[in-house]
Amino acid sequence: MPELTRRRALGAAAALAAAAGTQTVAVARAADTGHHGGPEAFDEVYRGRRITGRAAAGGGHHHEHGAGYAVFIDGVELHVMQNADGSWISVVSHYDPVPTPRAAARAAVVELQGAPLVPLGMPMPQQ
Numbered sequence: 001m002p003e004l005t006r007r008r009a010l011g012a013a014a015a016l017a018a019a020a021g022t023q024t025v026a027v028a029r030a031a032d033t034g035h036h037g038g039p040e041a042f043d044e045v046y047r048g049r050r051i052t053g054r055a056a057a058g059g060g061h062h063h064e065h066g067a068g069y070a071v072f073i074d075g076v077e078l079h080v081m082q083n084a085d086g087s088w089i090s091v092v093s094h095y096d097p098v099p100t101p102r103a104a105a106r107a108a109v110v111e112l113q114g115a116p117l118v119p120l121g122m123p124m125p126q127q
Helices: 006-031 101-112
Strands: 042-046 049-055 069-073 076-078 080-082 088-090
Touching: 042 101, 049 101, 069 080, 069 101, 076 101, 080 101, 088 101
Parallel strands: none
Antiparallel strands: 042 049, 049 069, 069 076, 080 088
8 A cells, every 4th residue: 555645645635625615515506406496595684684586587687697586685686697607696796606696695795895785787876
């Protein structure tokens, strides 16, 4: 049997960490998947902000991206999009894909740091 070296130990640790990360994402996706293959609806208070998500009713911009899902922070719509790999992004955290729309809403709340979400297409308020 080969001797255990630092290189082999680090390689094994990296492989285990990668496998655990992949499994965590798969479990999160499975937990937030509804009966029709889409994400499950949610309604919760996260860090003092009400976040909700549900299947989008009717047509509109959501179907251009194939998501068909609407997310709201304090009643204001957070534009979300599902990537080809199944991950989700929002206009607030566009470069940080997450496994579910709920995770996208939570990431946006963290990024907003208490600031109100301005609806897409609305001018920024003057300060």
